[in-house]
Amino acid sequence: MSMPQTPPARGVTILGTGRAVPEGRLTNQDLEKIMDTSDEWIVQRTGIRERRKCDPSKGESAVSLCTDALTRAIEDSGIDRSEIDLLVIGTVTGEMTCPATACRVGKRVGLGNAGAFDLLAACSGFVYGLNIAHDMIRVGRCRTIAVVGCDVMTEVMDYSNRGVSILFGDAAGAVILQATEDQSQGILASALHANGERWADLYLPRRERDVPDQDDPNELQLGTLQMRGREVYKFAVGTFANLIGETLEKAGIEASDVAQYVCHQSNARMLESARERFGIEQDRMYVNIDRYGNCSAGSVPVCLDELRSVGKCQTGDLVMFVAFGGGLTWASSLWRL
Numbered sequence: 001m002s003m004p005q006t007p008p009a010r011g012v013t014i015l016g017t018g019r020a021v022p023e024g025r026l027t028n029q030d031l032e033k034i035m036d037t038s039d040e041w042i043v044q045r046t047g048i049r050e051r052r053k054c055d056p057s058k059g060e061s062a063v064s065l066c067t068d069a070l071t072r073a074i075e076d077s078g079i080d081r082s083e084i085d086l087l088v089i090g091t092v093t094g095e096m097t098c099p100a101t102a103c104r105v106g107k108r109v110g111l112g113n114a115g116a117f118d119l120l121a122a123c124s125g126f127v128y129g130l131n132i133a134h135d136m137i138r139v140g141r142c143r144t145i146a147v148v149g150c151d152v153m154t155e156v157m158d159y160s161n162r163g164v165s166i167l168f169g170d171a172a173g174a175v176i177l178q179a180t181e182d183q184s185q186g187i188l189a190s191a192l193h194a195n196g197e198r199w200a201d202l203y204l205p206r207r208e209r210d211v212p213d214q215d216d217p218n219e220l221q222l223g224t225l226q227m228r229g230r231e232v233y234k235f236a237v238g239t240f241a242n243l244i245g246e247t248l249e250k251a252g253i254e255a256s257d258v259a260q261y262v263c264h265q266s267n268a269r270m271l272e273s274a275r276e277r278f279g280i281e282q283d284r285m286y287v288n289i290d291r292y293g294n295c296s297a298g299s300v301p302v303c304l305d306e307l308r309s310v311g312k313c314q315t316g317d318l319v320m321f322v323a324f325g326g327g328l329t330w331a332s333s334l335w336r337l
């Protein structure tokens with residue numbers, strides 16, 4: 001008779017990170033040439049100056065970005081790729097729904113028969129994946145898990161829709177998580193939330209029947225992201241701050257205890273408002289939206305990799321990951337690295 005397993009006492013560490021962004025740039029000046037907008041309007045409302053854009057003619061895609069980011073994370077972690085038990089990719093822009101992007105990336109990276117699946121939580125996809133992967137390691141189901149966040153948002157933009165298309169860009173970021181004997185490392189508090197009642201505020205319709213009653217399918221381009229910008233902004237600005245508050249409270253710590261807030265880059269004004277509410281200094285809430293725009297699930301892991309490459313987010317630091325996105329979904333993850 002098999003006995004119930006007691007979870008092994010173990011911590012979880014982020015062993016390595018990597019990122020990949022396409023070389024192609026789409027600046028505000030480029031957008032001025034194809035739509036009625038201005039650099040000043042975009043910078044003032046969002047903080048964005050340029051974004052990256054995949055070039056399919058060069059073979060750039062969600063699969064290629066994930067492959068590059070994951071390869072770099074494996075190199076950075078120093079592990080052998082055969083150690084990876086599971087690959088989780090948060091994305092809403094995989095080329096196909098079957099097979100999962102993760103299966104094709106696993107094949108390219110050489111992960112053998114490691115488990116692989118995609119996770120759909122829009123801009124929150126990476127943080128959702130991070131929480132799930134962490135807990136699978138903590139309870140002893142897996143020893144090493146790769147989590148990737150990636151979106152190729154330029155493929156789902158309608159560039160005649162200026163209220164949406166100025167916001168988004170393409171990127172992937174990856175982390176390697178592994179079990180460690182140091183039980184102080186890993187998640188101190190986390191949150192996963194969704195509110196499906198608000199789904200029509202941010203959605204990607206494939207067919208006419210996907211379009212909600214309040215929108216006219218003849219006035220939108222199927223296969224492109226639809227958004228009620230002002231509603232999303234109002235919801236997100238409060239939710240973002242509440243999520244930080246909820247996570248601090250669960251962990252029983254103060255905002256000032258956290259070394260770095262690694263947040264989804266949806267709008268510089270939203271980040272600023274959360275920063276001010278908690279009195280967080282500028283250098284403890286990273287911003288790269290000016291260079292990349294909103295890269296959906298790619299935003300948070302790209303921020304983490306950039307921070308690590310300048311010596312931030314070191315072992316022992318308290319780091320909070322925060323994201324918000326379509327669904328509507330929102331999630332956080334507070335780590336002792």
Ligand code: COA
Pocket residue numbers: 036037038041042045046123162163164166227229230231232233236266267294324325326
């Ligand atoms: N350039 C110039 N003018 C633009 C424009 C653009 N790119 N996009 C919209 N406008 C115009 C609108 O047509 C509107 O004009 P009108 O008053 O004559 O009708 C005016 O600017 C204001 O539009 P509105 O949509 O109310 O602007 P806003 O201040 O809410 O800013 C967003 C728009 C999209 C920047 C803002 O709502 C936002 O950031 N929302 C959250 C989006 C988000 O983060 N989504 C992802 C979540 S993960």
